[in-house]
Amino acid sequence: MSFFKKMREKMFRSSDRLSEDLDALVEDKASEAPAPEVPTPGLLPDPEKDAPLILDRPVPQAPDPQPQAAPVPPAAPLPGLPPEPEPERRPGLFGRMFGQTEEPRRILDDAMLESLEEVLIQADMGVETALRVTANIAEGRYGRRVSAREIKEALAAEIARILEPVARPMPLYPSRPQVVLVVGVNGSGKTTTIGKLASQFRAAGKSVVIAAGDTFRAAAVEQLQVWGRRAGVPVLTAPEGSDPASLAFDAMTKAQAEGADLLMIDTAGRLQNRADLMEELSKIVRVIRKKDPDAPHNTLLVLDATTGQNALNQVEIFRKLADVSGLVMTKLDGTAKGGVLVALADRFGLPIHAIGVGEQIDDLAPFDPEEFARALMGLDD
Numbered sequence: 019m020s021f022f023k024k025m026r027e028k029m030f031r032s033s034d035r036l037s038e039d040l041d042a043l044v045e046d047k048a049s050e051a052p053a054p055e056v057p058t059p060g061l062l063p064d065p066e067k068d069a070p071l072i073l074d075r076p077v078p079q080a081p082d083p084q085p086q087a088a089p090v091p092p093a094a095p096l097p098g099l100p101p102e103p104e105p106e107r108r109p110g111l112f113g114r115m116f117g118q119t120e121e122p123r124r125i126l127d128d129a130m131l132e133s134l135e136e137v138l139i140q141a142d143m144g145v146e147t148a149l150r151v152t153a154n155i156a157e158g159r160y161g162r163r164v165s166a167r168e169i170k171e172a173l174a175a176e177i178a179r180i181l182e183p184v185a186r187p188m189p190l191y192p193s194r195p196q197v198v199l200v201v202g203v204n205g206s207g208k209t210t211t212i213g214k215l216a217s218q219f220r221a222a223g224k225s226v227v228i229a230a231g232d233t234f235r236a237a238a239v240e241q242l243q244v245w246g247r248r249a250g251v252p253v254l255t256a257p258e259g260s261d262p263a264s265l266a267f268d269a270m271t272k273a274q275a276e277g278a279d280l281l282m283i284d285t286a287g288r289l290q291n292r293a294d295l296m297e298e299l300s301k302i303v304r305v306i307r308k309k310d311p312d313a314p315h316n317t318l319l320v321l322d323a324t325t326g327q328n329a330l331n332q333v334e335i336f337r338k339l340a341d342v343s344g345l346v347m348t349k350l351d352g353t354a355k356g357g358v359l360v361a362l363a364d365r366f367g368l369p370i371h372a373i374g375v376g377e378q379i380d381d382l383a384p385f386d387p388e389e390f391a392r393a394l395m396g397l398d399d
Contacts, residue, residue, distance in 0.1 A: 202332070
C-alpha cells in the first residue's frame with residue numbers, strides 16, 4: 019500500500035469532518051432558487067362576473083397591428099462587476115433515464131466565502147491563512163456555480179502551493195557524525211520519531227547512534243531503547259537525573275570513535291519552566307560544539323498534530339530556545355484536523371521534513387505537499 023493511500027485511510031478517520039463540511043456547504047444552498055409563483059385556483063378575476071355593469075358599452079375595436087421590433091441584444095456586462103450566475107444545469111434525457119444526476123452546485127458569493135472561511139478556521143488553518151486561501155479561491159470563480167468537488171480541488175491546489183516551498187527532506191552533510199538535535203514537548207512523539215528516522219537512515223546504509231538525552235523521564239529512555247533494538251541502532255543512556263549535556267558529550271565521543279554517520283540526541287520537553295529548558299539546551303549545544311563547532315547540524319522540532327493551533331505557540335517558543343531548522347508533524351492519524359500544517363507553513367516557512375500517521379516503523383514518510391493536500395480534502399489519489 020502506498021503511503022498516500024495509508025495516509026488517506028488514517029488521516030481524519032474519526033469524522034472526515036473537513037470533507038463533510040465542504041459537501042454540506044454546497045448542498046445546503048444548492049437547491050435554493052426562487053420558485054415561480056403559481057396563482058391559487060379560484061382567485062383569478064372572471065371578466066364576465068367581476069366586470070362592472072355598464073349599459074350601452076361600446077364594442078372594443080381591435081388595435082391596428084404594429085410591426086414587431088427587432089430583438090434587443092443582451093447588454094454587455096459592465097467592467098468590474100461579477101458575471102451573471104450561470105443557469106442551473108439539469109440532467110439530460112439519457113441522464114434521467116439511467117439515473118445519472120449532476121453534482122449539487124452553489125453560487126460562490128460572499129455568503130459562501132464567509133462560510134468557507136469558517137470551515138477552514140475550524141480545521142485549524144488559522145484566521146489569516148483561511149482568509150488568504152478563500153480570497154485566492156474566489157479569484158476567477160466568484161459569481162459562478164461550483165460543486166463541492168470543484169471547491170475541494172481548488173483548495174487542494176491552493177494548499178499545495180503554500181506547502182510546496184517548505185516540503186524539503188532533512189539535509190545530509192559530509193560531517194561525521196552529523197548531529198541531529200531533536201526537540202519538542204513531552205508526548206509530541208520525539209522518541210518514536212527518532213526511532214523511525216534511525217531505522218530509515220540505517221536502511222539507507224547510514225550508521226546511526228542515539229543518545230537518550232531526556233534523562234529526567236525513565237519511560238522516555240526505556241521507549242527509546244525499544245526503538246533502538248527495533249531499528250538495530252545503539253542507544254546511549256545515563257542514570258536518571260544525570261546531566262544531559264554530559265551524555266551528549268559522551269555520545270559525541272563514541273560516534274566520532276566509531277565513525278558514525280549520524281548522532282541523534284533526544285532532549286527533555288518541559289515547557290513549564292522555560293528558563294531551565296533554555297539553559298539545558300544551551301548547555302548541550304555548547305558541549306557538543308567543543309567536539310564540532312558546526313554542531314548541531316540539524317535541530318528538528320517534533321509537533322503533535324492533535325494540539326491544533328497550540329503548535330504555532332510551540333514553534334514560537336522553540337525557535338527562541340533552539341535554532342530550529344525543520345519540522346516533523348506526528349499523529350495525523352488521530353483526531354487531528356491537519357490544517358495547522360498549512361498555517362505553520364504560511365506563517366513560519368520552516369522546512370517540513372516528514373509526517374507521521376501511525377505507530378509502525380514505516381509510518382513516517384517524507385512530506386509531499388500535493389498528496390497531503392488531497393488527503394486533507396478527502397480526494398482520491
